[in-house]
Amino acid sequence: MTSGIDLGRPESGDIIDLITDDHRRFEHLLAQLRLGTADRDAVRRAFANVLIAHGEAEEDLVYPVLRQQAGDVDAHDIEHGKEEHAEGNEALLAVLELKGTDTQAFTDAVEELSNLVAHHIAEEELSILEPARTEVSNKVRWDLGEKWSRRRNELIDQDCGSAENVRRIVEAAKREGVLEDA
Template identity: 85%
Template sequence: MTSGIDLGRPTSGDVIDLITDDHRRFEQLLSQLRLATADRDEVRRAFANVLIAHGEAEEELVYPVLRRKASDVDAHDIEHGEEEHAEGNEALLALLELKGTDTQAFTDAAEELSNLVAHHIAEEELSILQPARTEVSDRVRLELGEKWAARRNALIDQDCGAVDNVRRIVAEAEKQGLLDDDE
């Protein structure tokens, strides 16, 4: 587990706000990852825990509810979100498997991860979260927020961003056909 980096520990709130708060946290951590003056290894571990916990909790708890309750969020949007999670996790694994943090390979892997995460954030906020904000009741969004936050925090406590766990998640995504073999 990482120390000294705020991973956020929400316990309640509108699930859409909690998810977008995490998106802003991703952007901050990725910015730190690009700084030569940062402890890139610590930032990489923190980012891994937040990214994996966020996505796993979202796919387990949030996406299924939104698929049922938000008519403007179609199954394709959800499936595409899951594919983008898998691509981000694959890029995260490549970053985690690098030995050093002061190499061109690290810089390239961080850039690839940053690009994938930025793309996913934009699409998810526009095509999934924005429609859900108006189509899913406040009560359901608050209930989901509490469940999502609890699951996310539990996963962080389990060090879900550890390289072996990320390897397992990426292997499972490959088995499910979420990763394009051509990329």
């Protein structure tokens, strides 16, 4: 499915560390897409699976608990995180729908995706994860880490980053008003 590209297969850990590990993985895969140092088609498929699995598991399992348990993480931070996931998913879809990987259109689409992901990572780590590090107990963070890992890995096994699934996720975000229709 992803030609030996490391998608990470965590089974447990502190949720904050697991999420930030994935953030570093995103940055590495995006660098490979930008630089063309690996099979771009394989990297984009791998990136799509990790990004979608990460975000879906995070929104379903992590955000609700952090909102409840971390006093400095408010509803606005969580909603903003979901909006940024939707924007990233929309940019990912644009990358997935391109036929070739050696065109200016591909380069431009990857750059747009990279910028959105970098912005989201910075905000999420600062406004959601850092407060959670001190305000959420180790037990809760490790319990979340196990649940999130299991769900993330299940989604990757289901090829959640397929263009069809990403299109479905983007359309749902538009219907729910999380993304504006272009």
